[in-house]
Amino acid sequence: MTAATEPGRATRRRGDALLDAIYAAVMEELAEVGYPALSIERVAERARTGKASIYRRWPTRLDLVLGAIDHVMPRLDDVPDTGNIRDDLLLVLRRIGAVMGSRNGIAARACVDGTDDELARAVRERLIPPRKEMMLALLHRAAGRGEINADAVTQRIAETGPMLLHGELLQRGVITDAAISEIVDEVLLPLLRA
């Protein structure tokens, strides 16, 4: 009847197009109400699909949410290497901060900080170790160059940057560039050179 590409009327999607829409809807719901209050019904409505298409694919709410996080959270790829520890730190913290502050980051945080232990553990295991490894790689390289004290490269200090970013977001609601510089210059670098 009407043209296939009518504006208001979304055409019927399959495969990845549909998956993407559902995953996006899950992240939005997570960010807004968190996991315990997330309802399949609203996810379906948001993704402009039916509940059946969701129940057909995921047996439980937990599977759906973990699927969404796996699909949507950026795998971090290249470790920055400017040849300068300060610039490396600024880059990596800015990148982590940007992810944390994004809509998907807020959704993921709602899971990590949330009240469901199983979900929190699963999401933590996915997101935290890679960031920590990245920090450690960076610090080891700097120690090799003699820029920082090799004894200061510990698990604890590798965690400190991301933890402070997280705290910053919790306390102030936003991660500014000034805050990142402060964390680097006032906390991390003094520690690494101690």
Add this chain to the structure above:
Amino acid sequence: MTAATEPGRATRRRGDALLDAIYAAVMEELAEVGYPALSIERVAERARTGKASIYRRWPTRLDLVLGAIDHVMPRLDDVPDTGNIRDDLLLVLRRIGAVMGSRNGIAARACVDGTDDELARAVRERLIPPRKEMMLALLHRAAGRGEINADAVTQRIAETGPMLLHGELLQRGVITDAAISEIVDEVLLPLLRA
């Protein structure tokens, strides 16, 4: 008919006894399902009272929750003063850590970390500034004694200890004494003496 102090049958409470029961029930619910999924119905059931007694007192869910937090979270009283910055830090972080890890601490964290901005802001404003002031008081005294570098006593560093405790709880689920010692000896003291 039966004796007034019959064991299984709780007698009808008024005033503070009832208030305490309701507030405790709110904190339990917060810790288990968080704010968006907290229902007045379950709070009433948990407190062994009726919904009417709750609606009679608090106009909204938010008022109820804030009331519970105000009533239940410990006001921190004396600033520790051992004459030694390391011991002061250990004491204060242990105290904060104990509160964070308690049932009420978990409930409060569910609010602070949660998805409701209004609630998160209100709870943050109640809990964070006093802790931060405590840290600052402690650090200023130590600087006065010449134990640490006066230039190192900044807002940021005063926040760092509690933030790392928070991160510790999120990542490992528990705050051990070993973790506190590590934070003090590996992060805070080196920074303060830099």
Add this chain to the structure above:
DNA sequence: ATTGTAAGAAACGCAACCGTTCCTTATGGT
């Protein structure tokens, strides 16, 4: 002992979700 107050319990109509089923028709593959 009497009396005002509010606790506790039950029920109201209403709305949101649950997880499932059924039907249609658009869509991609052949």
Add this chain to the structure above:
DNA sequence: ACCATAAGGAACGGTTGCGTTTCTTACAAT
């Protein structure tokens, strides 16, 4: 052009929570 597949929608009965109302009765104050 045909056809198997699954998307999109609607409706199912059941549960949970909403916020309010009503009633009985335990309690505290006098």
